[in-house]
Amino acid sequence: MNLTGRVAVITGGAGGIGAALARRFAAEGAAALILADLDGGAAEAVAATVGPLASGVAVDVTDEEQVRALVAETERRYGQIDVFCANAGVSTGGGVEVDNAGWDRAWQVNVLSHVYAARAVLPAMLARGSGYLLHTCSAAGVLTAVGDAPYTTTKHAAVGFAEWLSVTYRDQGLRVSALCPQGVDTPMLATGLAAGHLGAQVIAASGAVLSPDEVAAAAVAGMAEERFLILPHPEVADYARRRAEDPDGWQSGLRKLVRRLRAAGHEPPPPSPPPPSP
Numbered sequence: 001m002n003l004t005g006r007v008a009v010i011t012g013g014a015g016g017i018g019a020a021l022a023r024r025f026a027a028e029g030a031a032a033l034i035l036a037d038l039d040g041g042a043a044e045a046v047a048a049t050v051g052p053l054a055s056g057v058a059v060d061v062t063d064e065e066q067v068r069a070l071v072a073e074t075e076r077r078y079g080q081i082d083v084f085c086a087n088a089g090v091s092t093g094g095g096v097e098v099d100n101a102g103w104d105r106a107w108q109v110n111v112l113s114h115v116y117a118a119r120a121v122l123p124a125m126l127a128r129g130s131g132y133l134l135h136t137c138s139a140a141g142v143l144t145a146v147g148d149a150p151y152t153t154t155k156h157a158a159v160g161f162a163e164w165l166s167v168t169y170r171d172q173g174l175r176v177s178a179l180c181p182q183g184v185d186t187p188m189l190a191t192g193l194a195a196g197h198l199g200a201q202v203i204a205a206s207g208a209v210l211s212p213d214e215v216a217a218a219a220v221a222g223m224a225e226e227r228f229l230i231l232p233h234p235e236v237a238d239y240a241r242r243r244a245e246d247p248d249g250w251q252s253g254l255r256k257l258v259r260r261l262r263a264a265g266h267e268p269p270p271p272s273p274p275p276p277s278p
């Protein structure tokens, strides 16, 4: 899909990859861009830098009513939504010890919000036989994010849902891409590093951190080819192939990394026992 003249909604548009997508879509000639974010003020500020075609709005993507209202209002104002970018995401860091509220938040933002968006936009897209869903997942959704179990689990689910949508609706005109970058220099990575999250440290140490603008350029190139899997870090394709061909060998390599991290003092906290049943 070519972005010229398109109306696009971008969740998580207040910064990082979402803001870069907005800048890039504008440069490609998009007609209107709606940046939706929990932080509506920051989304408006980004929109102001993108230009008069962009607007910012406060939306919590984990609230289905708010997602429905965002879609309905955009369709009312601009006639249709050509592209919906389900890009908002969260990373908690940690493993099984992350409390249920943390797991639930990851599930709500990284997975269920994509379901709410698809439910809201599909009727009009399928009725006209065209529409594009760009789901920002992660390389963690095709590999494993060492040090971040909720992120790995929910991003795998996000890739699975995107693939299901693509398999089910492509013949009816829907296009779906799963954008799966590895490290990207955004507030999410900076916050993870500041909090001492192991996953963020591994990513930063890998030396493979792209700028949000590079990721947005890869997204637009992948969308132009209507490719399902968009991998801004090309090496991820090779990792995924090696993982598929030899899962045990692949895990053995990752375990070496985990052993090195443990030797350097990064021991994951022991899991706490489950609460007693009532």
Ligand SMILES: NC(=O)c1ccc[n+]([C@@H]2O[C@H](COP(=O)([O-])OP(=O)(O)OC[C@H]3O[C@@H](n4cnc5c(N)ncnc54)[C@H](O)[C@@H]3O)[C@@H](O)[C@H]2O)c1
Residues within 6 Å of the ligand: 011, 012, 013, 014, 015, 016, 017, 018, 036, 037, 038, 039, 059, 060, 061, 062, 087, 088, 089, 090, 091, 109, 136, 137, 138, 139, 180, 181, 182, 183, 184, 185, 186, 187, 188, 189, 203
């Ligand atoms: N930074 C990385 O290294 C990296 C790598 C792979 C994938 N990703 C994914 O890219 C996407 C964008 O992340 P980013 O790196 O730009 O981080 P970011 O923290 O800069 O952006 C995430 C945005 O999502 C918004 N958000 C969070 N919860 C929300 C909610 N409930 N409703 C609405 N908005 C909400 C935040 O306010 C924030 O503006 C995420 O899905 C993330 O998982 C990031």
